[in-house]
Amino acid sequence: MHTERLYYQDPYIDTFSAKILHKGQDQKGRLYVVLDKTAFYPTGGGQPHDIGTLNHVQVYDVEDVEGEIRHFIDVPLQEDSCYGKVNWIRRLDHMQQHAGQHILSASFEELFGYKTVSFHLSTETCTVDLDITTLTEEEANKAEERVNQIILENRPIETKWVTEDEIHQYPLRKALSVTDNIRLVIIPEFDYNGCGGTHPNSTGQVNQLKILQWEKQKKKIRIHFVCGTRVLKQLHEKHRIIQRLTPLLNAPQEDLESAAKRLIEQQKIFEATISELKMEILKQEGSKLIEESIDTDHFHLVKNISIDRSITELQQLAKHITQNEDSILVLFVNKKEEKLQVICARSEDLDQNMNQLLKDVLPAINGKGGGSDSFAQGGGEPKVSPEDLIDKMLNVISTDF
Structure with missing residues (x-):
């Protein structure tokens, strides 16, 4: 019972009607339904699942089990058909983050030849792991600048189904993990990548990307970043913290770092003095x-x-x-x-x-x-x-x- 995936046709489809093919319960006792077609994206490729409703019943998880897309629900559906609605705010956020990851990975490879080996999209930030052991601030800044240039140019993001024989026509960024049902996500003259995830129709809809930090993770470099509305959320949080620190440290924003360093040095002196006094006692x-x-x-x-x-x-x-x-x-x-x-x-x-x-x-x-x-x-x-x-x-x- 393979489900027709409506988001392959158009990621902006967020409402649909479908027949219920199967109602079941998994080994954990969770109720689920399988539909003849769905706009819900199941967890995969580093991208989390969609949430939403079927006949106003909450869909809290979606999984692909051998081509059968299971919609997990808290209460059983009595009907044989349903009306589905995807949580659009979450879907759009995931589209922005996933497309941003494609552009970021392509930028690192274009500029420095650094390949991406994994991607993870969480509720607050995203990460990519680069197959390198060190990354300089200059390299990160150049990659971020290139990403936002591609976003500003509002290039189209296309999807295309191809056969294994047709793959050689495209300069793929990484090797494919499948040999049939091959779906490419393409930013013409920039990035060609096999992917089954959801993406906006153009780079401009990613809005913006900001690299937050990077760290060594085993023998790779893990980059934390955000796209779209998450950038504004990060800006809001950091601005709120700065506004609180300004009166506490009695310093304007541009002097907060030096004020914090002075405070830390004073703390070290106090701790050393206290230690000496305790020893004397x-x-x-x-x-x-x-x-x-x-x-x-x-x-x-x-x-x-x-x-x-x-x-x-x-x-x-x-x-x-x-x-x-x-x-x-x-x-x-x-x-x-x-x-x-x-x-x-x-x-x-x-x-x-x-x-x-x-x-x-x-x-x-x-x-x-x-x-x-x-x-x-x-x-x-x-x-x-x-x-x-x-x-x-x-x-x-x-x-x-």
């Missing part, structure tokens, strides 16, 4: 903990219990104490939410193994962790109190002497 805290340390026969013991403290701060604190004091051992336990965090550290002149100490007590909290002979950390469940956990570590240490 940690040093002061470390000195206080050393003064309060407990003298044993073999070392000075620093133990501390905290709640919801940054583990990074505790690491820095433990290292500062052990690196600036001899014969000192540090045991920290931090309770954070429903977890106990443990840090064990010692000065270099002691020989207790902190990694082994940690592993000896972790089973008590069903924990995990590890480290070196002089510094180890871990965490687990609060199955015992922080005080009891420190006592367990001290008991392990006492057996070493």
Whole structure:
């Protein structure tokens, strides 16, 4: 049951009457109908499907399944015939984007010999992947300028059905993926390309094209661009953002970049200052903990219990104490939410193994962790109190002497 595709005859057909050939349900449980003819474009060739209505029932997806075009609907159609209406705003947008892609790809190939290997049309932007690894701003600007020149010239966009034997008559931009039912989309003396998508009748109806950005994607360059009314939408969004940034940065539009750079530099200075102040506070805290340390026969013991403290701060604190004091051992336990965090550290002149100490007590909290002979950390469940956990570590240490 092959469906006659009305958009092949004229992409501007957006209403039609048709007979329902088949009503079905796919493997996902989605309802669909197959018509004897349709103006709805199914997903394919990088172009999304049309949406619209059949007898006022919403068509939310359209797929080509072996030549059978399925119109997916939310509620069943009771009739044997229907009146279809394509969402024209979406169709025209897709026509502009797809034709713009043809012109952009042809421009890159004409100017630099860069071939397009893929195209994707999304709801906000479009992308083409070029078979190159680098792209300069000058090249992108020249290609964009060439595209908009072709658009401004309002050249015709023609479609033609040809046989495999006739292909040699046309300088195709890329190899065909089919050998029968070959449909060419042609911009005379500029671009010849096999394509089944929808396009306007002239380049002028693309309106305009703007390259937004490009990036390296695997071993290709991916270009993001928009055409037609999407260009105005992008302009509106960017203008709105600029209008909001102007008072925030206290600078006119032309000075926003330098104002933002100054703000970033100031932020870096503030962050560095804050980091230095935090380190000074940690040093002061470390000195206080050393003064309060407990003298044993073999070392000075620093133990501390905290709640919801940054583990990074505790690491820095433990290292500062052990690196600036001899014969000192540090045991920290931090309770954070429903977890106990443990840090064990010692000065270099002691020989207790902190990694082994940690592993000896972790089973008590069903924990995990590890480290070196002089510094180890871990965490687990609060199955015992922080005080009891420190006592367990001290008991392990006492057996070493």
